[in-house]
Amino acid sequence: MRNKTKWYTFLLMIMALALILGGCSEASSNMDSKGNGGTNSATTGATEQMSVSENKAVTATEGAAASSAEAPSAVGGSADGGSVGEIAAEGTGTGLNQKLIYKANLTIEAVDYDKAATALRxxxxxxxGYILQFQxxxxxxxxxxxxxxxxxxxxFMDFIDRLDGIEHKKFERQISGTDVTEEYVDLQSRLKAQQVVEQRLLAFMDKATKADDxxxxxxxxxTxxxxxxxLKGRIxxxxxxxxxxxxxLRLYQPEAGADTKSVEDGLGGKMSQALxxxxxxxxTVLQGLLIFVAGALPILLxxxxxxxxxxxxxxxxxxKQSFRAHVKPPIAPTAKEDGQEEDPDQPKG
Known part of the structure; x- marks a missing residue:
C-alpha cells in the first residue's frame, strides 16, 4: 500500500509539474507575441515618420535647388557676379531690393566722325535707349x-562695350555708381506716414461741424x-x-594733319618758325589796316x-592876294625939289 501511495503521489507531482510548465510556456508565448506586436507597431510608426521626414527633406531640397536655379535669371547673372550690367540688374531686382544708380563719362576720338556718329545712333x-541732350x-x-x-x-555695360567697338584712336571711360537704397526706403516710409495723416484729416473733415475746424x-x-x-515725385x-x-559722351575728330604736326628742333626750324x-x-596788320580804311571810307568821302x-x-x-602884292601901281611925278628943274618933256599931272 505504501508503495502504491508513493507511486500515485509521484504521478500527481509529475502531472502538476507538467501543468505548471505548460502554463509557463503559454504565458511566455503570449508575452512574446504581444512584445513582437508592439515592436512591429513602433517600427512601423517610426518608419512612417522617417518617410514623412524624408519626403519633407526632399521637398525642401528640391525647393532650394529650384530657388538656386531661378536666382541667376532673377538677378540677371551668375552668383559670382561680374559686370556692372549684372550688378545694375541685381539692383533693380526684387530679391535684394537695392536701388543703384550708374553713370558713365566717355570720350571717343574717332577715325571717321560721320561713321562714328552713325554707329553711335x-x-x-x-x-x-534715347538721347536726352545733344550738341x-x-x-x-x-x-x-x-x-x-x-x-x-x-x-548698361553691354552698351559701353558696343561703343568700344566703334573705330577710334582713343577711348576713355569713367564709371561710377550711387546706392540710393536708404533714401528710397526713407521716402517710402515718409510717404506711408503722410498718407495715413491724409486719411485721418479726411475723416475729421467728414465729421467736422464748424466752419473754422x-x-x-x-x-x-x-500741406x-x-x-x-x-515724395512721389522724388520716388x-x-x-x-x-x-x-x-x-x-563726347565724340570728336581733330583737324586733318594735326596729329602729324610737330615742332622742329635746331636753328633752321626756329628761323622758319620766326619767319x-x-x-x-x-x-594781320595789313588786314587790320584794310578793315580800318573800309570802316572809315564813308567819313573820308x-x-x-x-x-x-x-x-x-x-x-x-x-x-589873288599874292598877285596884288607883287604888282605895284606907277608912281606920279612930284613938284621940283630944292635946286632941281622940271623936265619939260615929262608930262604933268
Missing part, C-alpha cells in the same frame, strides 16, 4: 559733339497732399534713374566832298 537704338559744332577744324544718353540699367483741416490737408506729391525720379543709367610768325603778324571846295576857294583867295 545705331547702338543707342539697339540698346533701347555739336566745328571749332578750328575739329568736329565735336556731346551727348547725354539714357539706356536701360540691365544693358473745416478750414483748418483743409489747410492741413493741402500733407503737397508733401505726398513731392519716381529715383526709379527712373535706377532703371535707366546715364552716359555723358612764319613775322609773315602772319604782317598779314564826306570830308573830301566838303573840304575840297573850301580848300580850293582859300587857295584862290591867297593867290
Amino acid at each position: 545705331n547702338a543707342i537704338h539697339q540698346a533701347s 555739336d559744332g566745328q571749332y578750328n577744324g575739329e568736329k565735336s559733339s556731346t551727348y547725354t544718353i539714357k539706356v536701360p540699367a540691365a544693358g 473745416l478750414v483748418k483741416f483743409s489747410e492741413q490737408l493741402a 500733407v497732399q503737397e508733401n505726398i506729391e513731392r 519716381r525720379y529715383l526709379d527712373n534713374n535706377v532703371s535707366y543709367s546715364t552716359i555723358e 612764319n610768325d613775322s609773315v602772319d603778324a604782317m598779314v 564826306l570830308v573830301a566832298i566838303i573840304g575840297l571846295p573850301i580848300y580850293w576857294l582859300r587857295g584862290r583867295h591867297r593867290s
